[in-house]
Amino acid sequence: MLTHFTPGGEAHMVDVGAKPETARRALAEGRIQMQLATLTLIEQGAHAKGDVLGVARLAGIMGAKRTADLIPLCHPLSLTRVEIELTPVADESSVWCRATVETQGRTGVEMEALCAVQISLLTIYDMCKAIDRGMRISDVQLVEKAGGRSGHWRRETQDAP
Amino acid sequence: MLTHFTPGGEAHMVDVGAKPETARRALAEGRIQMQLATLTLIEQGAHAKGDVLGVARLAGIMGAKRTADLIPLCHPLSLTRVEIELTPVADESSVWCRATVETQGRTGVEMEALCAVQISLLTIYDMCKAIDRGMRISDVQLVEKAGGRSGHWRRETQDAP
Amino acid sequence: MLTHFTPGGEAHMVDVGAKPETARRALAEGRIQMQLATLTLIEQGAHAKGDVLGVARLAGIMGAKRTADLIPLCHPLSLTRVEIELTPVADESSVWCRATVETQGRTGVEMEALCAVQISLLTIYDMCKAIDRGMRISDVQLVEKAGGRSGHWRRETQDAP
Amino acid sequence: MLTHFTPGGEAHMVDVGAKPETARRALAEGRIQMQLATLTLIEQGAHAKGDVLGVARLAGIMGAKRTADLIPLCHPLSLTRVEIELTPVADESSVWCRATVETQGRTGVEMEALCAVQISLLTIYDMCKAIDRGMRISDVQLVEKAGGRSGHWRRETQDAP
Amino acid sequence: MLTHFTPGGEAHMVDVGAKPETARRALAEGRIQMQLATLTLIEQGAHAKGDVLGVARLAGIMGAKRTADLIPLCHPLSLTRVEIELTPVADESSVWCRATVETQGRTGVEMEALCAVQISLLTIYDMCKAIDRGMRISDVQLVEKAGGRSGHWRRETQDAP
Amino acid sequence: MLTHFTPGGEAHMVDVGAKPETARRALAEGRIQMQLATLTLIEQGAHAKGDVLGVARLAGIMGAKRTADLIPLCHPLSLTRVEIELTPVADESSVWCRATVETQGRTGVEMEALCAVQISLLTIYDMCKAIDRGMRISDVQLVEKAGGRSGHWRRETQDAP
Numbered sequence: 001m002l003t004h005f006t007p008g009g010e011a012h013m014v015d016v017g018a019k020p021e022t023a024r025r026a027l028a029e030g031r032i033q034m035q036l037a038t039l040t041l042i043e044q045g046a047h048a049k050g051d052v053l054g055v056a057r058l059a060g061i062m063g064a065k066r067t068a069d070l071i072p073l074c075h076p077l078s079l080t081r082v083e084i085e086l087t088p089v090a091d092e093s094s095v096w097c098r099a100t101v102e103t104q105g106r107t108g109v110e111m112e113a114l115c116a117v118q119i120s121l122l123t124i125y126d127m128c129k130a131i132d133r134g135m136r137i138s139d140v141q142l143v144e145k146a147g148g149r150s151g152h153w154r155r156e157t158q159d160a161p
Numbered sequence: 162m163l164t165h166f167t168p169g170g171e172a173h174m175v176d177v178g179a180k181p182e183t184a185r186r187a188l189a190e191g192r193i194q195m196q197l198a199t200l201t202l203i204e205q206g207a208h209a210k211g212d213v214l215g216v217a218r219l220a221g222i223m224g225a226k227r228t229a230d231l232i233p234l235c236h237p238l239s240l241t242r243v244e245i246e247l248t249p250v251a252d253e254s255s256v257w258c259r260a261t262v263e264t265q266g267r268t269g270v271e272m273e274a275l276c277a278v279q280i281s282l283l284t285i286y287d288m289c290k291a292i293d294r295g296m297r298i299s300d301v302q303l304v305e306k307a308g309g310r311s312g313h314w315r316r317e318t319q320d321a322p
Numbered sequence: 323m324l325t326h327f328t329p330g331g332e333a334h335m336v337d338v339g340a341k342p343e344t345a346r347r348a349l350a351e352g353r354i355q356m357q358l359a360t361l362t363l364i365e366q367g368a369h370a371k372g373d374v375l376g377v378a379r380l381a382g383i384m385g386a387k388r389t390a391d392l393i394p395l396c397h398p399l400s401l402t403r404v405e406i407e408l409t410p411v412a413d414e415s416s417v418w419c420r421a422t423v424e425t426q427g428r429t430g431v432e433m434e435a436l437c438a439v440q441i442s443l444l445t446i447y448d449m450c451k452a453i454d455r456g457m458r459i460s461d462v463q464l465v466e467k468a469g470g471r472s473g474h475w476r477r478e479t480q481d482a483p
Numbered sequence: 484m485l486t487h488f489t490p491g492g493e494a495h496m497v498d499v500g501a502k503p504e505t506a507r508r509a510l511a512e513g514r515i516q517m518q519l520a521t522l523t524l525i526e527q528g529a530h531a532k533g534d535v536l537g538v539a540r541l542a543g544i545m546g547a548k549r550t551a552d553l554i555p556l557c558h559p560l561s562l563t564r565v566e567i568e569l570t571p572v573a574d575e576s577s578v579w580c581r582a583t584v585e586t587q588g589r590t591g592v593e594m595e596a597l598c599a600v601q602i603s604l605l606t607i608y609d610m611c612k613a614i615d616r617g618m619r620i621s622d623v624q625l626v627e628k629a630g631g632r633s634g635h636w637r638r639e640t641q642d643a644p
Numbered sequence: 645m646l647t648h649f650t651p652g653g654e655a656h657m658v659d660v661g662a663k664p665e666t667a668r669r670a671l672a673e674g675r676i677q678m679q680l681a682t683l684t685l686i687e688q689g690a691h692a693k694g695d696v697l698g699v700a701r702l703a704g705i706m707g708a709k710r711t712a713d714l715i716p717l718c719h720p721l722s723l724t725r726v727e728i729e730l731t732p733v734a735d736e737s738s739v740w741c742r743a744t745v746e747t748q749g750r751t752g753v754e755m756e757a758l759c760a761v762q763i764s765l766l767t768i769y770d771m772c773k774a775i776d777r778g779m780r781i782s783d784v785q786l787v788e789k790a791g792g793r794s795g796h797w798r799r800e801t802q803d804a805p
Numbered sequence: 806m807l808t809h810f811t812p813g814g815e816a817h818m819v820d821v822g823a824k825p826e827t828a829r830r831a832l833a834e835g836r837i838q839m840q841l842a843t844l845t846l847i848e849q850g851a852h853a854k855g856d857v858l859g860v861a862r863l864a865g866i867m868g869a870k871r872t873a874d875l876i877p878l879c880h881p882l883s884l885t886r887v888e889i890e891l892t893p894v895a896d897e898s899s900v901w902c903r904a905t906v907e908t909q910g911r912t913g914v915e916m917e918a919l920c921a922v923q924i925s926l927l928t929i930y931d932m933c934k935a936i937d938r939g940m941r942i943s944d945v946q947l948v949e950k951a952g953g954r955s956g957h958w959r960r961e962t963q964d965a966p
Contacts, residue, residue: 004288005211017563050166071287081820118279127165137301176725241339326610327533372488403659440601448554449487459623500885648932649855694810762923771809784942
């Protein structure tokens with residue numbers, strides 16, 4: 001049975017009051033595929049004018065802070081660290097995003113890390129859509145989590161380069 | 162050159178003041194892949210107790226309204242319609258999401274439609290993560306847009322079933 | 323059938339794109355009942371130190387602006403006027419709230435007016451709860467609406483003094 | 484004297500820094516009265532298509548998380564549990580809402596529970612207003628609180644069925 | 645008499661429903677003074693690693709969109725353009741900020757332009773406070789406004805370089 | 806090097822997970838200069854009708870709570886106290902604002918105090934701009950901070966009266 005529902009089938013914000021506050025970490029990733037010309041433009045900007053990745057990184061950090069506002073049953077949490085890595089990969093004509101989020105809390109920060117990835121990638125789409133409307137966001141997934149009752153978890157297969 | 166930057170390379174919210182208000186529509190899609198057992202659980206809830214898709218749909222609608230808060234250079238917009246379709250597809254062990262957003266405005270609503278898809282799919286992840294941490298969000302993309310100077314656009318290939 | 327659902331029973335933000343923008347007005351009311359001593363304290367503050375009603379009024383105005391963030395299927399709207407009247411009524415040991423909201427838009431502003439009333443009354447509760455935990459909010463209802471296809475509507479019976 | 488004002492009569496966010504973090508719980512209730520036909524429609528949807536109560540429940544949970552944004556002098560708080568019960572009562576031609584909120588914190592969660600009730604009931608109004616504009620929200624009140632210096636409190640008389 | 649109050653002295657959101665939608669523009673400015681070493685560090689980052697001004701610019705743009713959420717009696721507005729210029733001025737050991745905001749609306753965008761300046765400068769403070777806690781924000785003011793009944797206005801004296 | 810950037814020069818939300826939660830306090834100040842006639846009007850309202858300072862005070866308190874939403878790399882924090890003092894100073898034809906913010910946390914509350922000052926002063930501008938468009942916000946700065954690894958800090962020179 002899904003924990004986000006009561007026995008009667010009604011959505012609720014799960015009771016985590018009895019859980020201790022422990023150190024939590026989550027790492028999520030995802031990528032946006034685009035035309036090679038678009039990727040080239042992004043890479044040029046990163047070194048000079050028009051820093052698409054800088055804007056996307058900030059949007060992701062701010063997005064992580066808004067997670068509980070956006071995901072209905074997500075517990076509001078303080079965050080002690082948000083780090084976002086954006087890596088252009090010419091081979092795949094993609095930009096990969098990796099977000100690491102940490103806190104001391106009663107619930108994990110997987111949603112915050114995934115939300116950061118989604119908002120970062122969406123922001124790249126926004127900034128490049130005028131020249132490449134067909135970009136696609138893919139492979140958004142949790143890579144690793146640590147802390148809490150369920151302990152350490154790591155995705156077996158690795159997609160990111 | 163990317164329009165979201167000034168000639169000097171500085172990010173700005175592009176001037177759309179001279180554009181007329183016209184009817185705009187955007188359709189975006191994406192999916193979340195999961196274990197078949199998870200999908201089965203979701204499908205059961207849709208017909209009875211524990212309606213994951215109902216929660217995800219609402220989150221997506223509300224997410225569409227928050228787009229300009231989340232995407233740094235996105236223009237704030239009223240929306241006249243938001244519709245979200247969530248379709249479990251057993252063959253692919255996935256739930257597909259399709260969001261249609263419309264407005265009368267000076268800019269398009271692609272970002273709102275994509276944002277709705279992202280938040281809907283993230284919400285599915287949130288509700289099922291306790292039983293299936295490895296779910297993956299993919300193929301988030303614009304399918305169609307109408308209205309505005311650039312006119313009608315439709316993705317050539319179709320991914321959704 | 324309820325318009326907020328599709329024929330398939332799924333919640334959506336109703337399409338109002340074909341409606342013209344017209345002048346809309348809504349008037350809502352409600353009250354909070356309390357101990358007479360609490361009311362007296364509020365009335366004293368209104369004329370001197372500790373202006374409970376001033377704080378509640380502002381909270382209501384700001385709450386009206388947040389309506390579309392709070393009510394899932396509510397269309398985002400600009401507002402052209404928000405006015406909140408708070409009237410202590412000793413006879414009923416109550417403070418009555420009346421909110422008038424106006425806009426030029428494709429949908430009505432009933433929700434905004436009701437939301438303003440709710441947030442105003444909740445704020446009174448917040449400020450006085452340390453001395454009167456049992457206060458009760460009642461009779462929150464639409465009094466009048468004007469504009470739009472459904473035209474003018476006015477509640478037949480009057481509750482407020 | 485009301486604690487939300489300084490001795491000089493100026494509104495402030497009360498200093499709770501010296502209070503210990505303890506387990507807090509609040510239970511609030513309220514109801515929305517409507518035509519019997521409206522209630523019937525809601526009850527049918529709860530079992531099939533058009534789940535008004537499901538939407539209202541989610542709105543209430545999300546509303547609880549926004550309390551400190553809405554109520555000016557309310558302390559921002561994490562929440563460890565939010566549960567919302569919506570009960571159609573044919574006798575009274577009403578839907579009753581009961582919200583339970585819990586946290587570990589320095590202040591109580593009465594406002595969060597009341598806010599959840601208000602937003603849930605407003606959402607029911609929103610979804611049914613096209614067929615029953617005269618619905619009325621009443622009897623929104625605190626039922627019980629536990630935790631903190633003032634200890635346990637319970638409303639003497641019971642309104643809900 | 646101040647227009648933000650009713651004749652009875654109560655705050656309200658002024659009725660602008662009768663005003664036509666016209667093109668509006670506002671230009672605001674301000675600066676943050678700091679130690680010369682701090683300014684040097686900022687200037688180096690602007691050309692290479694650690695782009696303080698890039699972050700501040702984005703924060704200002706996003707801040708402009710939040711104005712009606714922050715300023716109680718401010719009308720919610722769409723914005724059609726936001727542009728922020730940040731200029732290090734070695735002579736004054738300051739960074740100057742200039743924000744230009746435009747819309748088609750019933751009220752002016754002075755508050756949005758000032759809010760953008762304030763949030764941009766605060767963000768610079770945030771990023772540099774670990775090395776220069778004594779930075780000071782000054783000379784935040786409207787420079788020019790155009791559109792609306794009151795027409796064009798321009799500050800007589802010029803402070804920015 | 807600025808701590809808000811990684812060694813690679815990318816903005817991040819600094820890791821504070823290893824810091825203990827300690828009592829934090831920050832005091833910030835600033836002022837808005839205006840025509841003497843405007844100040845007189847404000848002072849009259851403070852004692853009677855049209856309480857500009859009351860509105861500004863509330864806006865500042867609410868603004869403090871929104872700091873992490875506005876400042877990109879700022880950690881989200883609970884606040885245990887917010888106090889705002891607004892003092893008209895006829896000699897300088899100014900209103901001074903002083904904000905005190907406290908929490909128990911892993912990071913300081915300087916940004917919250919400064920943000921409260923900025924939003925309070927902006928709100929005064931908003932309410933008086935129709936009669937005095939040229940008002941200027943100045944001298945927004947940290948006055949004192951306590952708590953945390955860097956300990957107590959106090960600005961040497963005093964600007965406020």
